[in-house]
Amino acid sequence: MSSPKCMEFEGEFKSLIKVWLKILATLCYCYFISSKLPKGIFRFLSLTPVFYLFTILPLQLSSVLQISITSFFITWLTNFKLLLFTIDLGPLSSSSSPKSSLPLFLTIACFPIRNPQKQTYPSMQNPSKLHLLLPIKTLLFGISLVALNDHKQKLHPKIVLGLYCTLIYLMLDVILGISNLLVNATLGIELEFPSNDPYFSTSLRDFWGRRWNLMVTYLLRHTVYNPVRSVLCGPVLGPWWASVVGLIASFLVSGLMHELLFYYVTRVSPTWEVTCFFLLHGVCVAVEFGVVKWLGDKWRLHWVVSLPITLAFVVVTASWLFFPPLLRSGADERSIKEFNSLIDCVVGKS
Structure with missing residues (x-):
């Protein structure tokens, strides 16, 4: 029998699935409807309900980790990509992805990646570096988490704040690194740091x-x-x-x-x-x-x-x-x- 904590976690996971199904359905609307409208005011008006929905969706979640990932990926990054999309700029534009398929559109919209055809920052010249660094950063993240969990009361406040800075950096890099690896494995999109x-x-x-x-x-x-x-x-x-x-x-x-x-x-x-x-x-x-x-x-x-x-x-x-x-x-x-x-x-x- 599942413990109360596991049952609570399963309930939160179900809520996360519902939220992301809404996100995917909404982005399908962007791909099939909004993209067919001329860039400018008409496309922007068609996307205003999307901006609103993507802003309130994190309120349907209660887990800190789920809220953080969803709000950062969707409320911030996706909304800003769609804002550029209204004037046919950015990673979702037709100029960046002239033959963009629905899976590619959804992937670029949902994940913190850009179309590799036009890079303004250096792409990953040595993909093996990410494969090597990601497990190391994941391990360091776990060690920092254990240190805070087991020894926070014994540590000096400045050390605790230093560990929080380290956790923010490691968590961001681990989550974005895993996203890059998944996208690369499924769609073959070039990795970016x-x-x-x-x-x-x-x-x-x-x-x-x-x-x-x-x-x-x-x-x-x-x-x-x-x-x-x-x-x-x-x-x-x-x-x-x-x-x-x-x-x-x-x-x-x-x-x-x-x-x-x-x-x-x-x-x-x-x-x-x-x-x-x-x-x-x-x-x-x-x-x-x-x-x-x-x-x-x-x-x-x-x-x-x-x-x-x-x-x-x-x-x-x-x-x-x-x-x-x-x-x-x-x-x-x-x-x-x-x-x-x-x-x-x-x-x-x-």
């Missing part, structure tokens, strides 16, 4: 622009940065200031999307700390950008100095503004308990 070794970042520009969560960077560049810059450049502002405003706008949107994702998990009204975290980093990146423009490359510190400073700034500001809303709501404790229950159910039935 979800991140590019962010622990080697030598500046905030390097961290946010070239190393951390490349799919989000790509979407924010095309849905926020480029439109804002093109509108403001020329008649309103010069190229440099238009770029700065576009940069700050991208970080603002990222902060607001994180506030929404945190609300799904915590069901607590936002405190706007997360938005402040991203705005702070946006301003700092803009300052870096200005310093480089003013002083040139000669001002750069040696990586031995700049790397620890960059990582320390990210960790300290995350501890100050990013993690507190999750910690106050107990979302961290819930997620650890859910992982433990999942492992117990899987081991108990094996």
